[in-house]
Amino acid sequence: MRIKPLLLCVIIFCITIDLHAQEIFSPNGKIKVVVSLPNKTANEIYFTTFYKVNNGFIEAMPASPLGINRADEQFVNNLQLTKESKSISIHDRYQIVCGKRLLCENFGTEKTFSFQNSNHQPINIVFRVYNDGVAFRYEFPDRSFTAKNILDEATTYNFPDNTNRWMQPFEAAYENFYPLNKTGIGEGKSRQEWGFPALYQVNDQPVYVLISEANISENNCAAKLSNLQNKNQYKVVYPEQRKEFPHTGVVTTLPWSSQWHTLIIGKLSDIVESTLITDVSKSNQLKETNWIKPGAVSWIYWANNNGSKDYKKVVEYVDGAAAMRWPYVLIDWQWDIMSNGGNIIDAVNYAKSKNIKPLVWYNSSTNAIDTSNNSNDWFKYATPLFRLNTPEKRAQEFSWLRKIGVYGIKVDFFAGDQQDMMKYYIDILKDAAKYQLMVNFHGATVPRGWQRTYPNLMTTEAVYGAEWYNNGPTLTNKAAAHNTTLPFTRNVVGAMDYTPVTFSNSQFPHITSYAHELALAVVFESGWQHFADKPDAYHSLPEDEKNFLQNFPTAWEDTKLIDGYPAEKVIMARKKNGIWYVGGLNGKDERQTLVLNVNFLKDGNYELQLIKDGHDDKSFLSEKIKVKKGDTIKVECLARGGFAGVIKKMKE
Incomplete structure (x- = not known):
């Protein structure tokens, strides 16, 4: 049989494609990768990614x-x-x-x-x-x-x-x-x-x-x-x-x-x-994990723009954690020079007397620290220094922490993303686990899977968070849009220590509404959720809002994005012990109606305790609404406003 020239060209083309481009499909058929292999005319390797929309593939990455x-x-x-x-x-x-x-x-x-x-x-x-x-x-x-x-x-x-x-x-x-x-x-x-x-x-x-x-x-x-x-x-x-x-x-x-x-x-x-x-990260490397407990943390730094050298201030935050039924208090930097009525041992013992688990801060002592250099003078005060930099020092320090009753550490000011820093992170996680210490990395790289490999890693900063209200005016006007972008970017890849939910002001004001701030607890995922405001700000909340925070979990059984678009809006739902927590943020500088669709619920009747914007940005409106699977609830939000809520199944 004689093959026509055009048909012959098509056959040769198809053979060439078959030899020099290999397709790999996802099991559900939605994603396809084409790997273009080297040949006589092209000696480089390329990959092209496709995503299925309706009945055909579109090029997701050229x-x-x-x-x-x-x-x-x-x-x-x-x-x-x-x-x-x-x-x-x-x-x-x-x-x-x-x-x-x-x-x-x-x-x-x-x-x-x-x-x-x-x-x-x-x-x-x-x-x-x-x-x-x-x-x-x-x-x-x-x-x-x-x-x-x-x-x-x-x-x-x-x-x-x-x-x-x-x-x-x-x-x-x-x-x-x-x-x-x-x-x-x-x-x-x-x-x-x-x-x-x-x-x-x-x-x-x-x-x-x-x-x-x-x-x-x-x-x-x-x-x-x-x-x-x-x-x-x-x-x-x-x-x-x-x-x-x-x-x-x-x-x-x-x-x-x-x-x-x-x-x-x-x-x-x-x-x-x-x-x-x-x-895709290495599986859990710890033999036992039952000692690892996520939870809410009372955080001393934000409202005071200072560390923990004042014993009486630490006592105030321990009492605040106890009143809010939060399991942890973070004793921040300068605890090694604590005075005004007590030292670090006194602070730890006081926390334990209130059934609060203390966490303590450390400087990684890697970030260009040179105490002879005047340009780095402030690092002299970011103490304690040089206590974790070798295996011997870590063993000594972690043994002491375990002995006095500390449950975790926050390590700050890492020097960069070089290989030695990656090893240092991992060494800290491994050695801390030997002494049943949980870890929070600050001034650090973004999460890259260690949350699975070393589950004593509770959270990581690597975010422009609420701490920046201390450092300058920039966040004030950008916070609402920023907060509604982070769920689609930074928080996707791992726990994020934004230090949220503030109602008073630090050095620079916030103009997000109180309901927006309350919703951050749900919208942002973090194994340790550091609530940053002063104790009085939480104590003075209305009953429903206080109860919401007093019973708030920080580790989840499931997570759903209900609606959203970066910098405009986001509605998240997270499940714990059969209870759904919902949070919605308006990222715009104008009023917006957010629509909560509860299609994620199972069949049955539920009650939604909804907390939303009140008549102004510093007030709440709380109400109970009966809902069932498939219902939609329209929530009117102020500019930079939001809502939070709890959905529980009603008894039959």
């Missing part, structure tokens, strides 16, 4: 290059495919101590591509396509006892042009805003570097992608993104050298695996509810 470089070898444009694995089904179920839900379950498809470079050195690129996103990583499978320096990656994410994006200009402590940005061009002094996570909308489609990374080990650094060369091309960039760590990237023996590069994909509800960051 073709994006892959590759990685070591000081001794490059693995970018000189690779030859040597093997590709069969597709492997991934199905994982695990419990997590605190997070969006107690029981996490994921389904995915894994495929490994093995290559060698022109010097016959091997590398694997592993893809996992989950029902809610994509993860991939690099592996050097051969063995070498000589340390290798992994310098950088060619990994680049290509964004669709003119798409909405919400990205935080990079800052070492990840304390910045996520403004809506269409151009990809930063403002002010930005060097076109951006921190994880990074959210964008796929053109005008109701499809979103949140980019981050997970499963950082002692042999990884944490990365950021740079679009300096092209506004729509975001390259993965390793942190710069530091005096204490004079290397770029990672220094390690082989075999070696990179972090998982992650893309959560879908509707905004898919983004917010995803557990992909912990799904």
Whole structure:
């Protein structure tokens, strides 16, 4: 049979596609990754990501290059495919101590591509396509006892042009805003570097992608993104050298695996509810976890803009925690020079006498601290210093804390995202667990999956939070929009110590309503929720509002995004012991009606205790409403207002 020329061309094209582009599908068929392999005309590797809308796929991320470089070898444009694995089904179920839900379950498809470079050195690129996103990583499978320096990656994410994006200009402590940005061009002094996570909308489609990374080990650094060369091309960039760590990237023996590069994909509800960051992270490494207890914390710093050197002030916050039935009090910095009636031992004993569990603050002593340098003078007062920097010092300190009855630590002021800092974080978590101490990281990198691996990690700051009301006027006018952006960005990837729910003012005022502030307890997830206001501000609340906070849980069985859009509005529902807690925020500077749909309820009759804006931003209106599955409740919110509520099933 004679084949027509046109048909022959189609056949050749199809064979070429089959040989040089491999498709990987998620188990539910919604996400497809096409890996374009090297061939005679193209010697680089790309991946393209598609998402199914209605009956067809749209391009969620255009073709994006892959590759990685070591000081001794490059693995970018000189690779030859040597093997590709069969597709492997991934199905994982695990419990997590605190997070969006107690029981996490994921389904995915894994495929490994093995290559060698022109010097016959091997590398694997592993893809996992989950029902809610994509993860991939690099592996050097051969063995070498000589340390290798992994310098950088060619990994680049290509964004669709003119798409909405919400990205935080990079800052070492990840304390910045996520403004809506269409151009990809930063403002002010930005060097076109951006921190994880990074959210964008796929053109005008109701499809979103949140980019981050997970499963950082002692042999990884944490990365950021740079679009300096092209506004729509975001390259993965390793942190710069530091005096204490004079290397770029990672220094390690082989075999070696990179972090998982992650893309959560879908509707905004898919983004917010995803557990992909912990799904791809190493499983729990602690033998026992029954000593790990999430809970509410009374926090001394915010209202006083000072530490805990005043014993009587600490006593006030212990009494405040007891009155609010919160399990914890944080004794913040300068506790080592406490006076005015008692010292740290007296403070710990007083807390225990009130059945309150004390937590204490530490300086990581890594952030360019030089007490001989006048420019760093203030660090002299951020004490205690240099108590956790070696295994021996940690053992001594943690043993003492356990002996006197401390339950956890807050470690602050980390130096950056270099490999030595990643190791330091992990060493603290491991060593603290030996003494049954829970941990809170401040002035730190964003979560990258440790919440699963080391469940004594209760929360991490890495957010422009309420503490900034102490530092300047900026948050005052931006808080409402910022608060309604964080659930779609920063808080997706892990617990967030924003230190919320303030009714009085610190150094600079807030203009969000009281109901907005109350709702933050629900909207923001954190294993330790540090309530930042002074005790009197909580004691003076009306009965319903006080009762809401007195009985508030901080670890959840389930989480649902009911409605929302970054910087405009958000409505969240979280479940604990069969009770649903709801919170809604108006991110606009004008009135807005928020619609609470309770379709997440099971059949039956329920009662909603709704607390919403009153006649002004400093008053509440509380009411009880009978609801059932499928009902919608319209809540009128003030400018920068909100609502909170509790939904309980009624007795039959």
